Amino acid sequence: MLDNEANNWGRLIKYHRQRQGLRQDDVAVGICTPSYLSRIENGVVLAEQTVYEMLFNRVGIDLNHEKENDEINRSLLETMYAKLLSNESLTENELTRLESLQNESFHQEIDLQAALVYSRYLCSIDVLNEARVLLEKIGPLINWHQDRVTQMFIGITTNVHLSFLEFQQIILREEKHNVSNYINSAHRFEQANYFYHLAFAHHRNYSFQQALDYIDRATQVFSHQYKPLFQLKLYSMKGVILNDLHRYQDALVEFEAGQDLLENVPTIQTPRQWSSLYNNIAYCYECQGSFSKAMSYYEQANSFEEDMHLVINWIRASYQQRDKETLTKLFLTYPKERFEVPHHRYQFLLLKCASEEEITIAQLKDVEELVFPYFKKQEYYSLTLYYAPLWARLYEELRAYKQANICLTYAFTASEQVRLRMSS
Template sequence: MTDYKMKNWGRLIKFHRQQQGLKQDDVAVGICTPSYLSRIENGVVIAEETVYGMLLSRLGIDLAQEKADVGMKHDLLERIYAKLLSNEILTQNELTRLTTLQTESFQQEIDLLAGLVYSRYLFSIDKLIGARELLLKIEPFINWHQDRATQMYIGVSTNVHLSFLEFREIILREEQLRVSNYMNTANRFEQANYYYHVAFAHHRYYSFQQALYYINIATQAFSHQYKPLFQLKLYSMRGVILNDLHRYQEALVEFEAGQDLLRNVSTIQTPLQWSSLYNNIAYCYECQGLFSEAVSFYEEANHFEEDLHTVINWMRASYQQGNEEVLNTLFCNYPRERFTVLHHQYQWDLLKYASGRNLELTKLKEIEEMVFSYFEQQEYYSLTLYYAPLWAAFYEDFHAYKQASICFKYAFFASEKVRQRMSS
């Protein structure tokens, strides 16, 4: 047994001794001193395996049987966790067995692993609050060693942080604690997953150079593995990051690699994957001012799978292209009430009013006060950098230079934030 597993047996001895209401003297007599037992139970010393066997036997537990039972549970949990990481559906038998392993006590590593795998399962079915609540119960029992409980905790908690848009938390944890060091002994796919998510957090935080650094590490860790869906995610994320670094041709190379992969691997050819990839390509063209190409790819993306995020992007590109016919058709087909995400609704308001013929100063100010402070609060800097100068230009047409100045200040603040984070 490894030292860490022996420490687990020490905790098992303590748990069962307390459950049976026995004192250390009662269990230790004839085997070791009570003080030595105390150090075994608390993981201060590692005893001979025969000592663990005698102590557990005194508590009515067969060490060999216990090891076999734990080994089977461990193998089951690893299989289920691997399936969850690969976005595979659990069988009813697997889910039933996973559920039966759940406990309110986390005295043993196997209990921690069961809880962590179940938390990852809850995440996979979008029960995010339940996943987070379970993680909070488990967190005090994580020892922060290069062990499976720590590695799974890092992986699962990173996923949950992302779901709650807590990008800064992921970044700070890696910068201050270097939790990736605990992943060094995990399998390479888990390492790649973790670095991918750190890259994702940096990208959403506008620290694009760091995002590129971590996506490159993720790609290196993932090399020589056949998991096409994750490979597609790597191509797409690297393309998105390069696009935001204004390295457009390199971004398009990544997106082209993603298209080749999708064309040749039928198992990942879903409308969602095609839609997401074409949306990214469209945005790359939009950022270059190639609005005709952008509109074409946004339309193609929406044909694969109707996505209101793609629709609002399609509207914005159509406005920039000056294509009133397409824009008006989109407004008719997608009225404001169809959008449920607030920044989509606000973009709809901005574009609808901007495309109208009769601009009014009071209406401009009403929309400005409603939208731009929200964009700033939510750190939607890219949206501010597009819409605030547009609104400033409208104000200048009315000679309302004070209001125009306010909009330019919004844009300047957003630009400075992006600059600071990109240079960090």
């Protein structure tokens, strides 16, 4: 009998004893001492198989039936968890079964697994706050061993942190506690998912070399598995990281591999995947100063799936290309009201103001005081590094050198933060 299974039986005996209002003396009589039963229930000792059978019989539970039922439920939960990790939807029957397994008191390991899978399901439908509350209840019960509950908890909490844009929490947990050691015995796809998420977190934290190291680990662990959508994510993420390391040709190689995969695997050919890939290619060309190519790819990306993030990128590339005709068309088609995400709306204000034929110092200052403190607070260093020097140049053209210096200070501060994170 496995240790965690025996501990589980101890918790189950305690649960059924308490539900029936029985004292430890009542259950233990003729089998063991009450103190020994207490240690069994609390997982302090592991008893003989026959002892567990007699104790289960005393509380009216068939141990063999319980084992069989647990095995069926465990297999079902693993199937559902694998589907959720692969971005597949659960069937109505699976969801009904998953909901029926929810239990307010986690008296068995299977209850913890059911709650974890349910929290991952909530993430998949963007019910994030409810998922977080459930995970906070589970957290104190995690033993932090190389067991299935711990592995699921690591994967799911990492996913929630990403959903809340809590990148440093993911990084610090791994650096302080090496939680990846707990998933060494998990399925290779789960390990690859975790390393991919670490790469994503480091990339968003501007620690690009660490991000590259983790995406390479994810790729290595994932090798020889057929999951095209995840393979596409690996190509795209590595390309994005290489682009931010200014390794543009290497980045394009990854994006081309992703494009080849998309063209040959119909099951992953969705507008979102095409749009995301073309957006990444466009940004790579934009970073190289090939603004005309960037505009073309941003336009193609938006034709697959209209996305205001793509639109603002398209406007920015058009501004850098000095393509007034395209800019005018885009400003008319996509007015400020259509941008709901704050940093999209602020970029729109910056680009619209910068495109005006005549700009006053007062106009520049109004936009500056609204936008740059927000970029600083949200740690949008890459946006500051692009727009602050632009604003400084516009101030200089109007001989407002003091204001230009303030904007250059924004850019210097942002560059120092990026430098520190890249060297950490």
